[in-house]
Amino acid sequence: MSEAHAVVSGDAGTRSGDSRPLVGLLARTAPGLEVDSGDGRRAQYAYDASNYRVPPLAVAFPRSTQDVVALVRACRELGIPLTARGAGTSMAGNAVGPGVVLDFSRHLNRVISIDPGTRTAVVEPGVVLDDLQRAARPYGLFFGPDPSSHSRCTLGGMIGNDACGNHSVRYGRTVEHVEELEIVTAGGARATAGPGGLRGDAPEIAALDTALVRLLDDNLAAVRTELGRIPRQVSGYQLQHLLPEHGRHAARALVGTEGTCAVVTRATIRLRPLPAATTLLALGYRDVVDAARDVPVILHHRPTAVEGMDEAIVATLRHRRGPQAVTGLPEGAAWLYVELDGTDQADADRRAAELLAELRAGERMVAGRVVEDPDERRSLWRVREDGAGLAARLVDGGTSWPGWEDAAVDPHRLADYLGDFRALLAEHGLTGVLYGHFGAGCVHVRIDFDPATTGGAAAMRAFLEEAAALVVAHGGTLSGEHGDGRARSELLATMYSPRMRAAFAAYKRLYDPDGLLNPGVIVDPAAVDADLALYPIGSSADSVPSAGFAFPEDPGGFAEAVNRCIGVGRCRSDAGGAMCPSYRATHDERDSTRGRARLLQEMLRGGPDTVIADGSRSADVREALDLCLSCKACAADCPVGVDMATYKSEFLHRHYAGRLRPRSHYSLGWLPWWSALARWAARPVNAVLGGPLGRMIARLGGVTTERSLLAFAPRRALRRHLPPQSEHPSAVLLVDSFTRAFRPDIAGAAARVLADAGVPATVRSGLCCGLTWLTTGQLGIARRVLTRTVERLDAEGDLPIVLPEPSCAAALKHDAPALLGTEGARRVAARIHTFSGALSELASSDWKPATVPERVTLQTHCHEYAAFSETGQAALLRRLGVSHIDEASGCCGLAGNFGFEAEHYDTSMAVAGLSLAPKLAALEATDAVLADGFSCRTQAAHLTGPDGPQARHLAQLFDPDPPGGTPS
CATH class of the missing domain: 3.30.70.2190 (Alpha-Beta Plaits)
Known part of the structure; x- marks a missing residue:
């Protein structure tokens, strides 16, 4: 997929327009440049964070300025538009276009240098703002503008929109911090824009610089009276920076041009001292x-x-x-x-x-x-x-x-x-x-607004026209930070005189005479109500019937649920929160929560212009969802509550309806059933699985041979580990399928700790949450399993239900009501507690464990983080006396089925390498590691081996009567 000539999709000459001439030309002029014209990629990049949808012809991922030059020249030769893009978080439709979308965030994303003496940095356009801040902090410096999207927005995007941020009262706009820009013109010439104008070896650069001086001389009065009137006047072009009194600053005049005049390949920016x-x-x-x-x-x-x-x-x-x-x-x-x-x-x-x-x-x-x-x-x-x-x-x-x-x-x-x-x-x-x-x-x-209907779009347009007149009447600007884009460019006639708009048009023509750079924005604008992305809920042509999730918070069902994604891109962050582990491992838009949601939206929109025309049978959507770990972190971290784990289950349910499934769906997906059988002959089964035949069985089941297969506990092991049950229980300890099959000793520890904490529990086993069937999209079986479990639990009283395994707790708390839609499921869900949640919420207020370690390395299970509390386990540990908690951020990488599937092992280990593996590598064998999740403990054991620190469940950490002596 990295070769330009190797990524022509099968329908490249039909729905997408013919990308083959471009791909062929680039294969000769820029070998190795990745250009993807597949339907899946086009669907991902048809959207940004705005109301608009414009499917591109192809998406390019340059690695060097030479790649950019070759691409620009090829687009000019073939008359193909080109739109530069950073993180794709533009809210005005600035980052979508009909030709080639040029994604700088994938490879051209380095901080080249930082000079603390001059307080400047040289950066590539795809560098994320937070990465620049981390690089500058050791020098006591930072970049002043800080948009709320700082964890994923790129400097190129900030330059394109002239972004500001939360501290703009003090630090102003991006334009005030730009010293020089290295650019590629629409003709493919390289130049440097800075104070005094343009510099470059190509003769056309000198001619362009002279023409810019002439343009300003012809429009001095309009530029001086209409531009730069208020601090946040971003709308239009900032030609005032070309005035002599402003040093003829060609770089700052290009800031805020939204990629319509030149392509920025490098920037020299000014930094500020950190406040004391x-x-x-x-x-x-x-x-x-x-x-x-x-x-x-x-x-x-x-x-x-x-x-x-x-x-x-x-x-x-x-x-x-x-x-x-x-x-x-x-x-x-x-x-x-x-x-x-x-x-x-x-x-x-x-x-x-x-x-x-x-x-x-x-x-x-x-x-x-x-x-x-x-x-x-x-x-x-x-x-x-x-x-x-x-x-x-x-x-x-x-x-x-x-x-x-x-x-x-x-x-x-x-x-x-x-x-x-x-x-x-x-x-x-x-x-x-x-x-x-x-x-x-x-x-x-x-x-x-209601942009999904004709009447709603017309009403939106009428409001925007009056709102533009209102803000101008107050001496204001249509855009103060996000740029004009497709949302406001048509309305610039309300704000600027014909003379000023003619100067804007002349400025763009000097840089881009053929109008190929980000067309439809600022000059020759598209209508504000053209190319709207939203489609009427229920318009999908997907013919596969759903007996899946009810989506209780989304009355329009699956289609309305996936439309939660509005493109803000928080899933593209590398730090903070827990989503999206696969994106953090690959840095590919396809592997972000947003990229997957956009494909699902395209799949469900229907109509003749859809890029994904085969509905839920789509291989493109299946491939995009393949690396989703179903960690559910997006359900907590995404500001709009996108729950990709649920959407993946729903899609797989539809995609494989009446079809043969992957082998791992039958092996790992049916694990509770297989483990129930294995318990009857655990010793011979474990002997077989631990030998050469076990590797063959793993391969046949689609399971990786890089991990040791798990050993099953004997049928009577759970009974041996449990203490005598209380005659007056105040909770139910529900022993999940994983704990019963592999670690029944944890159930015993959990029962003892609950009793010690003043929450004596009656133990219940033999019921399953259906998690493995849920994650593999086998929703018919999951429904039957959950119906049985919910009916039994609902009939047995109203005591709180405590589960040692966080993922099973989350399945009963979140998935059961969403799948069954019954009052019984909702009643049971309201009783569910994780083990740490039970100790926080149900334990006696004066309870303290007998032994509490001073330091703990904590791996919070993603499902506990998403469905219960982001910080609850850490807060409990602090309250009980743990003085130092070193928390591994994000997913462990195993994530249930995912890390055991052969094709996902490498990604699983890459995700583990983001946080958990480095944390464990720094520990001694005797250090305390806490991981309540079965997957998390399994991954930790795989990473450390038998001689490294062993991850334990919270119940084991606080067990008042552990087998073999006092807990360490």
């Missing part, structure tokens, strides 16, 4: 207008950040992740975060106290506080940074969309603008969720 100390104020208000009226007062105190949001975002996160998901907010229905810095912490705290005292003396602030706890700060910033996603799917199930999410005014006029803007929403019968950079006058809003 900061503090955060959280301020509560009755509404966002009141909050905005206090912004001028706050700006007088020279803050580094002034961010605002309304109550809908906070309510959504609390609804999705529980009340503990947002802590530290004062009373109010709208909030401002105000960050101040200082020469030291005392100075920062003094400044915060002065501001808080002044605001309390006023009439608008309801309540305010200094947020001193670091965990509370992180919690609050997460709410703000996930604003776009949280605002997309609200507590009441309503959806909202971008399109007018980026207007800005002078911050001193913000309150008046917001008052008028809310009145305009009311006139149109619309609701908006507001958040954004209040200190810079830039407000993001997601609105409950």
